[in-house]
Amino acid sequence: MVHNLKYRCFNLLILLYSTFYTINAQTVGAEFPIATGPDSTFATAFAENYDRFLIVMRKDKPKDGADIICQFVSKSTNLPIGEPIKIGSTVFSYKNMEHAFPQAASDKDNFLVVWSDSIFEQATPTSVVYGCLIQGQEVGIPFEITRGKLVSGFGTLHYNTKTGKFFLASYNNNGLYGHFISVHSGVSITTIQISNLKPRAEYSLAFGDTSYLACWVNDDNDYEVCGQLIGESGAINGPSSGFLIDGSTDPSDNPLYVTYAGTRFIVLFNEENLMDWSIYARFVYEDGTVKDEKPLICRGGALLLPHATVNGTELLATWTRIPRTLNLDSCNVIGRFFDLDCQPIKDEFTIFSALTGKAPCGNLTTYTNGFYYVFTNRVDIKFIPPDEVCFVNGDVYGVTINGPTSVKDRSTKPARFELSQNYPNPFNPETKFRFSIPDRSYVTLKIYNLVGQEVATIVAEELTQGTYTREWKADGTPSGVYLCQLKAGNLSETRKIILMK
Numbered sequence: 001m002v003h004n005l006k007y008r009c010f011n012l013l014i015l016l017y018s019t020f021y022t023i024n025a026q027t028v029g030a031e032f033p034i035a036t037g038p039d040s041t042f043a044t045a046f047a048e049n050y051d052r053f054l055i056v057m058r059k060d061k062p063k064d065g066a067d068i069i070c071q072f073v074s075k076s077t078n079l080p081i082g083e084p085i086k087i088g089s090t091v092f093s094y095k096n097m098e099h100a101f102p103q104a105a106s107d108k109d110n111f112l113v114v115w116s117d118s119i120f121e122q123a124t125p126t127s128v129v130y131g132c133l134i135q136g137q138e139v140g141i142p143f144e145i146t147r148g149k150l151v152s153g154f155g156t157l158h159y160n161t162k163t164g165k166f167f168l169a170s171y172n173n174n175g176l177y178g179h180f181i182s183v184h185s186g187v188s189i190t191t192i193q194i195s196n197l198k199p200r201a202e203y204s205l206a207f208g209d210t211s212y213l214a215c216w217v218n219d220d221n222d223y224e225v226c227g228q229l230i231g232e233s234g235a236i237n238g239p240s241s242g243f244l245i246d247g248s249t250d251p252s253d254n255p256l257y258v259t260y261a262g263t264r265f266i267v268l269f270n271e272e273n274l275m276d277w278s279i280y281a282r283f284v285y286e287d288g289t290v291k292d293e294k295p296l297i298c299r300g301g302a303l304l305l306p307h308a309t310v311n312g313t314e315l316l317a318t319w320t321r322i323p324r325t326l327n328l329d330s331c332n333v334i335g336r337f338f339d340l341d342c343q344p345i346k347d348e349f350t351i352f353s354a355l356t357g358k359a360p361c362g363n364l365t366t367y368t369n370g371f372y373y374v375f376t377n378r379v380d381i382k383f384i385p386p387d388e389v390c391f392v393n394g395d396v397y398g399v400t401i402n403g404p405t406s407v408k409d410r411s412t413k414p415a416r417f418e419l420s421q422n423y424p425n426p427f428n429p430e431t432k433f434r435f436s437i438p439d440r441s442y443v444t445l446k447i448y449n450l451v452g453q454e455v456a457t458i459v460a461e462e463l464t465q466g467t468y469t470r471e472w473k474a475d476g477t478p479s480g481v482y483l484c485q486l487k488a489g490n491l492s493e494t495r496k497i498i499l500m501k
Helices: 007-014 092-098
Strands: 033-034 041-048 052-060 066-074 080-090 105-106 111-122 124-135 141-148 155-159 163-170 175-182 190-193 200-206 211-218 225-231 245-248 258-262 266-273 277-284 296-299 301-312 314-322 332-339 347-355 359-368 371-384 388-401 432-439 441-448 452-463 465-475 481-487 489-497
Touching: 033 052, 033 066, 033 359, 041 111, 041 277, 041 359, 041 371, 052 080, 052 105, 052 111, 052 388, 066 111, 080 111, 092 175, 092 296, 105 155, 111 155, 111 441, 124 163, 141 163, 141 175, 141 190, 141 489, 163 211, 175 200, 175 211, 190 211, 190 225, 211 258, 225 266, 245 277, 266 301, 277 301, 277 432, 296 301, 296 314, 314 347, 314 359, 332 359, 332 371, 347 359, 347 371, 359 489, 388 481, 432 441, 432 481, 452 465
Parallel strands: 041 105, 200 258, 301 359
Antiparallel strands: 033 388, 041 052, 052 066, 066 080, 105 111, 111 124, 124 141, 155 163, 163 175, 175 190, 200 211, 211 225, 225 245, 258 266, 266 277, 277 296, 301 314, 314 332, 332 347, 359 371, 371 388, 432 465, 441 452, 441 481, 481 489
16 A cells, blocks of 8 residues: 555656646645644545535554544534544554555445454454444444455445445455445445455445446556446446456556546556656446546656546546655645546646645545545655655645636636536436536526426526536435526526436
8 A cells, every 4th residue: 555665666766857747826725634733643535424524534553553533524614523533443553554544435324434453363363344333423333344354445435325335345365345234224234256356455446327346456466457347236247357447567556546427437547667657547337348548647756646536527636746856845746637538627736735844645535515625644754674665643634626617717718508417317316517608697507397396496696607517405305307407698408307316
């Protein structure tokens, strides 16, 4: 995992930094602290409901191991809600953090947090994965999910609104596994094997319209990025070993990340060679098709921990860049906006820089309430002979970013009046609408049922020329087919939308 990058990786950093990057001014808000001070923390996951984020962190103990800590953060003020909550602990320390990357997800009523630990069975250590439910500020009793397996990666726990179940990916030497977890009438767990290939700890998971895509790096060779499609019922839609997503001859042993972009999955992964490091993208469809295109996301320096979030027709990709000079004060978390073909629509920009001698490392991103949120850890780098690199003494920060579609003076003017199809569709209970207006006008965006009755008003205001994104939460609205109508002056356009609960 991150701390386990071999020293050989850092030897590459002494090569000349031959690529010049233009950093474009970007609307990045003021940082807000989440966990700072003398206690060493490291954020590994977050989840959200309507009004708050849950940031999940490891808090290292003085001697060994770590406590699993959760902190609520208000979406309206960006301030912590209450004190940090301890929900469990792990014997795994920062020296083997890849075994102890807690994960989190929310069904809007409950937050589920999962993490790895170890127990002794007949004097033999056995890994175990625990889960804990948080409802409101009430913390439940930890429960066992599986034994003999570990949890790691980024975004490897998801909640499916259609099935009402959480889905968790775990791994061991025998392969990758999936666990369907129901918590609404007591805890019920069903386990399947996703692949019989052993993955590296750097794996990721996303849900599309009807299936999950699990992605990992083959532990046998470091070169192959593999995937497997899993149906909502647990059916495996490919060979038992999975299928090949990328087979470059350059190692891909840094963490990867997968997200869903309306019609296909986007997989971000790292490639290393003696001249440069790069992050690329691959496109995977739910029928198992892998497109030949391989867009370049970024190049130069040591590029770690890619992450991404999709909003409408744009994608914010983020990553950590360590310069070739190995000057840790010059480490940055970088972002760039792309369209859904992974073609850049803005220049790279810096999200986090070094602060008080600590380097930013890692990032978690989401889009909500009209902003992109990015969270990072600022850490000290600790070298453990002969070849291990660890991150210690971490502080956790967040920041908000205005995306290109929310900047009113965007240089690319919309050529026509347009209402895009909502995303996701079908949806439950939230969906997003993206629309463009060519001139300043009074705009309404309303929802109607099929007999013409108005159900909701999303927009009713005068707007300047531009492209906008708005969200609708259909709480209390019954399932069915509805019509979304956009009006601006004499112009009108209607889309059919499906609410499926």
